[in-house]
Amino acid sequence: xxxxxxxxxxxIVDLTHGMITEKKLDDELAERFIGGLxxxxxxxxxxxxxxxxxxxxxxxxxxxxxxxxGTSLPSTSRVFAVSRLxxxxxxxxxxxxxxxxxxxxxxAGYDHIVILGKADRPVYLSLVAGRVEIQDAGHxxxxxxxxxxxxxxxxxxxxxxxxxxxxGGENGVVFSMAFIDRIATLGRGGLGAVMGSKNxxxxxxxxxxxxxxxDRREYKQLITPFLRQIREYxxxxxxxxxxxxxxxxxxxxxxxxxxxxxxxxxxxxxxxxKDAVExxxxxxxxxxxxxSSVINLFIPVIYGLEDxxxxxxxxxxxxxxxxxxFEFFGVxxxxxxxxxxxxxxxxxxxxxxxxxxxxxxxxWAERIALRQGFGATLADGFTGMINxxxxxxxxxxxxxxxxxxxxxxxxxALPWDLFGTMELGQILDPRGPHVGSGGSPTYFAxxxxxxxxxxxxxxxxxxxxxxxxxxxxxxxxxxLKVGRLLKYSHSxxxxxxxxxxxxxxxxxxxxxxxxxAGFYEAVTGIPTTVQDLRERVNRIWTLYRMLNLxxxxxxxxxxxxxxxxxxxxxxxxxVTEQPLNRTAIIxxxxxxxxxxxxxxxxxxxxxxxxxxxxx
Amino acid sequence: MEAYSIHVFEANCTFCRRCQLGCSNAYxxxxxxxxxxxxxxxxxxxxxxxxxxxCRKCGICVDHCFYGALQKVAKEAA
Numbered sequence: 001x002x003x004x005x006x007x008x009x010x011x012i013v014d015l016t017h018g019m020i021t022e023k024k025l026d027d028e029l030a031e032r033f034i035g036g037l038x039x040x041x042x043x044x045x046x047x048x049x050x051x052x053x054x055x056x057x058x059x060x061x062x063x064x065x066x067x068x069x070g071t072s073l074p075s076t077s078r079v080f081a082v083s084r085l086x087x088x089x090x091x092x093x094x095x096x097x098x099x100x101x102x103x104x105x106x107x108a109g110y111d112h113i114v115i116l117g118k119a120d121r122p123v124y125l126s127l128v129a130g131r132v133e134i135q136d137a138g139h140x141x142x143x144x145x146x147x148x149x150x151x152x153x154x155x156x157x158x159x160x161x162x163x164x165x166x167x168g169g170e171n172g173v174v175f176s177m178a179f180i181d182r183i184a185t186l187g188r189g190g191l192g193a194v195m196g197s198k199n200x201x202x203x204x205x206x207x208x209x210x211x212x213x214x215d216r217r218e219y220k221q222l223i224t225p226f227l228r229q230i231r232e233y234x235x236x237x238x239x240x241x242x243x244x245x246x247x248x249x250x251x252x253x254x255x256x257x258x259x260x261x262x263x264x265x266x267x268x269x270x271x272x273x274k275d276a277v278e279x280x281x282x283x284x285x286x287x288x289x290x291x292s293s294v295i296n297l298f299i300p301v302i303y304g305l306e307d308x309x310x311x312x313x314x315x316x317x318x319x320x321x322x323x324x325x326f327e328f329f330g331v332x333x334x335x336x337x338x339x340x341x342x343x344x345x346x347x348x349x350x351x352x353x354x355x356x357x358x359x360x361x362x363x364w365a366e367r368i369a370l371r372q373g374f375g376a377t378l379a380d381g382f383t384g385m386i387n388x389x390x391x392x393x394x395x396x397x398x399x400x401x402x403x404x405x406x407x408x409x410x411x412x413a414l415p416w417d418l419f420g421t422m423e424l425g426q427i428l429d430p431r432g433p434h435v436g437s438g439g440s441p442t443y444f445a446x447x448x449x450x451x452x453x454x455x456x457x458x459x460x461x462x463x464x465x466x467x468x469x470x471x472x473x474x475x476x477x478x479x480l481k482v483g484r485l486l487k488y489s490h491s492x493x494x495x496x497x498x499x500x501x502x503x504x505x506x507x508x509x510x511x512x513x514x515x516x517a518g519f520y521e522a523v524t525g526i527p528t529t530v531q532d533l534r535e536r537v538n539r540i541w542t543l544y545r546m547l548n549l550x551x552x553x554x555x556x557x558x559x560x561x562x563x564x565x566x567x568x569x570x571x572x573x574x575v576t577e578q579p580l581n582r583t584a585i586i587x588x589x590x591x592x593x594x595x596x597x598x599x600x601x602x603x604x605x606x607x608x609x610x611x612x613x614x615x
Numbered sequence: 616m617e618a619y620s621i622h623v624f625e626a627n628c629t630f631c632r633r634c635q636l637g638c639s640n641a642y643x644x645x646x647x648x649x650x651x652x653x654x655x656x657x658x659x660x661x662x663x664x665x666x667x668x669x670c671r672k673c674g675i676c677v678d679h680c681f682y683g684a685l686q687k688v689a690k691e692a693a
Contacts, residue, residue, distance in 0.1 A: 071646050072636040072679065103632075107647070158657040159632070159648060210639065210647030231681065240682065262660050263682075265631035270681035272629040276660045288660065 002027050003214035003525030005067030006035065010043070011110045011132060013125060015198055016057060016117030020132050025111050031526055032614070034533070036066030037093060037497035038540040039112060040082040044091060045543060047114055050550040054086040054190065055172060055197035057118035063105075063163075063203075064113075065098065066500025067524050070106040070211035070267075073223065074230060074510070075502035077102040077266035079163075079180060085189035085431065086174040087327070087381055088402040090553040092431025093544075094191045095497060097274065097292065099181035101161025101205060102500070103267040108207030119199040122170075127205045128156055137201040141170060144320030146290075149182040152204050159267075160206035166322025168369040169196035174381040175327035176369075179319065183264065183274050183290045188434055189404065192322045214525030222518050230270055230510055239271055239506055243294050247505075250298040251308050259312070264290060271506050282309045289316040296325065302413050303329045303355060310358040317362055321369035326413050329355070330398055330405035331378050332364060334385065337396045343389050350374050399562035402432035402553070406562070410570050418445045419571040419580055421486040424588055427561065428486060430544055430554040437505045438489035439496070442482070442574060444505075449478050449575065459492040460513025460530050468595070480575050483591030494537045494544075539613040542596065542605050546615065549604060556603050561585050617672035619687035623664045628684040630657055637679035651676075 002008065002025075012021045025039070033039045043062045052058040061083045068076040077098030085092045098105075105113070108127040115125070119134065122141035126133045140148050148164040161181055168176030169192025176192030177185050187194075195201070213219045230236065238246060243263060245256045258280050265272035275294040279287045289312060291297050300311040318325050336353040338344050350373040354360035367375025377388060383403040386393055398411045406426040408414040414435070416423070420442025426433035437443035441455040449470055456466055469485045472478040492513075496503050499520060501511060513530045521528040548554020561582055565571045571580045593603045605615075635651035643650045652670035656663040664684070666672070674687040 072633060072640060100630075100632075103648070107649070158630075159655075208647070208649045210643065210645030210650065212645045216644065236681075262626075263629050265629035265682075267632045268636060269629075269631050270633070272631065272682065290660070 001525065002030055004212045005071070005214070005523040006030060007106045007109050007111045007209065007211070009110050010112045010114060011127070012114045012116065013132075013134070014116045015119040015123065015134065015200065018134055020134070022110070030067070030524065032536065033540055034066070034495070034498035034520070034536050035111065036064050036069070036078065036500050037080045037082075037095070037494060038536065039498070040064040040080050040093065041540055041544050041547065043112060043114055044082045045547055047116065048084060048091060052084060054084040054089060054194060057198070059084045059194060059197075061115040061191070061194055061198070062112065063115070064111060065102045065105055066498055067111075068519065069098065069500035070103045071213060071523060072268055073501070073519060074227070075266065075269040075271065075504070075507040076500045077268055078497060078500050078502050079105070079186065080497055081178070081186055081191055083191060083194050085187070085191065086172075086193050087189045087404050088432035088553070090189075090402060090431050091547045091551070092189055092429075093497070094178075094187035094189065095503070096180050096184040096186040097266040097269070097502060099161065099184050099264075099266050099274070100159040101163055101180045104159060104161035104205040104207055106207070106211055107209050108205045109209050113203070115198065115200065118197065122199050122201050124152075124202040124204060125200065127203070127207065128160070129206070129208070140201045142167065145179045145322050146182045146320055148202055149179075152202060156204060156206050160204060162202055162204055164202040165192040165195045166320055166369065168322040168379075169193055170201070171369060171371045171379065172196055173323060173368055173371070173379040174384065175324040175331070176322045177324055179322060184266070184292045185324075188324050188327070189431060213523045215522045218518070218522040222515065222522060226510070226515065233510075236270070243273055243275055245294055248295040250295060250301055255308060256294065261288060266502070269502065269507070271504070273504060273506065277312065279309050279312055282307075284309050284313045287313060287316060289319065291315070291319070299325045299329070299413060300361070305356060305358065305361070314358060314361050314365070317365050321365055323365065323369060326407060327381065327405055328365065328368070329413070331381060331385070332361075334382060334397050335374075335378055338385070338389060338393055341396060343393050343396070348374055348377065399564040401426055401560060401562060402558055404432045406433035407435040409562075410564055410567070416445065417572050418442070418574050418577065419482060420445070420574050421482055421489040423571060424482050424486050424585070424592070425489065427559045428589065428592055429490070430548040436493065436503060437508075438503065439492040439505070439508050440485060440489035442480075442485065449480060450475060456488070458512045459488055460495070460516070460534060461488045462534070465595070478575070481588070481591050482574060483588030484595045486588075486592050487595035490541055491534070491537045494540050495533055498537070498540060535613075538596070539615060542598075542609065542613055543615055545596075545598065545603070546605060546610070556589075556601070559589065559603075617690060619672045619674045619677070619689055621666065621672050621674070621677060622686040622688060624684050624686070625662055625664055627682045628655065628662050628664060629682050630655060630662060631682070633679040633681065634676035634685060637675045641673075641675045
């Protein structure tokens, strides 16, 4: 029986009929799917019909937070959304740091929100002071993300949480995102467009209910040494001072110190990875921006924009429109090549694309977000452009997986060359490519395999799997089976996400599967061992797989290996650093399926496994 | 009787609200920002940190802060 952690209710909002209902989050659902991300997948199975289009009213948006959200456990603010996403046409998860929103959703009395149908006019959903209302959003429609959040905060001050879209989402740009509290990005893959298709501009949450834990004594016994461990971590202050710049030094420390205005943390987080910066000089002096990670502000620098101030300025604009910066640059580069090759009819061409000019980039950001002229074509993403200009254009596209541009790899924004779990995961997460360590030790390149074992234990990998992941009789002959390790990286991600713990490498490194089981039991009162968590995550991720197999969007054929990864200058094998070939990657994919207990060739979970997981 | 003087360094605050979670849990047996005796009023990129009249200055909020936004000084030493 649930005794703590969960708010205990699921809110169901039918925008078509203006109906608001709620149901109890029952014990069995919590026990079988842990919470947060896990329950989001189960609700997606219940509410998202097979075959529905991402932007059709039949698609649903499932939002959720885990049972630890709202407690004082470190970095437990994670928010997830699950929906069918337009960029990849997969049923996928979107995750973000919850800032205030995650905690406030619990305080408002709900663990999950299910959004169905389509409103007949722009609306926002308001969960304030115990009342749930569908409100008119006419005054918000057409506004950017920050403007929308600030407008709502004028009426409902902090710590009210706001999930909002910009003009990109309103206009169905397939790479538009939703933003939490104007900072955290939710929805690479087009969650913004899904919200826009429902005429849903924002969700506002402000509650007054507290979160209780089941066993206060056990909670205190577990958290006290855990907090001490984090506090005594020798690099903590450096993380807090430097943020993500410590890992990704795209600009100098001097520049970072010059622009840094404030570090911002999600509720309960001791790391504080989010940044508020202000341009200190030049044409855009005084421009301030809050970002989910300061490195996001310098993505345009990676793509060639030389002046970091112009880079910040551009990301400020893109965030306002609610567009994915990575996909924005990828699509523009592709369009530029097609223009040069003469593959875009002159009648479609209505402006030059100059990736090194801020003025040009600003113009295209606006034209894409507002679907003006050629911008409307770009707004349909890679798949839309290939469909419009013919399959022969595919040869000029960057590496694509499920219609999206991977973050890492040759030609991508992050040109990392070693093929670890995150790189393989760009193919094998059903949602399509994204960035995230999943807690795997391969996230930090060229780590000796000898240190992997302590991470295996931390991630709850069963001991009998260790020798399947690292094979060979001596350190000299050791081989890393990336596919098998990815299974456990996804498991760890699924576990953290279902509990509500942030997956950022800087914080998940402190968590341990044993500790997770202890915290989960202490908070919820649900008896839980590490083995229980393993079984529940197997259920969660296998269900996720099955949801995508329903529509063929997650089948083996969709999990294509980009040719660009195999060419000269492509990915290298993680340990030997030899060039990768297709056979090796196919072997990894088979290993991944096999480790889950799915069919090695097709990735289909066999009936016996589905039965044992009660799916 | 107040145990400590609590010194506030608002510029260091990241709005993580750990102080409020710790305070409310200690005195109401649940995590709830609304019932905490320490208040964080965020406005734009700044904040104001104040304490309710009921606050005993027990220092639990300081113990929960990771950012140096709060500091406790024993009354005897103050």
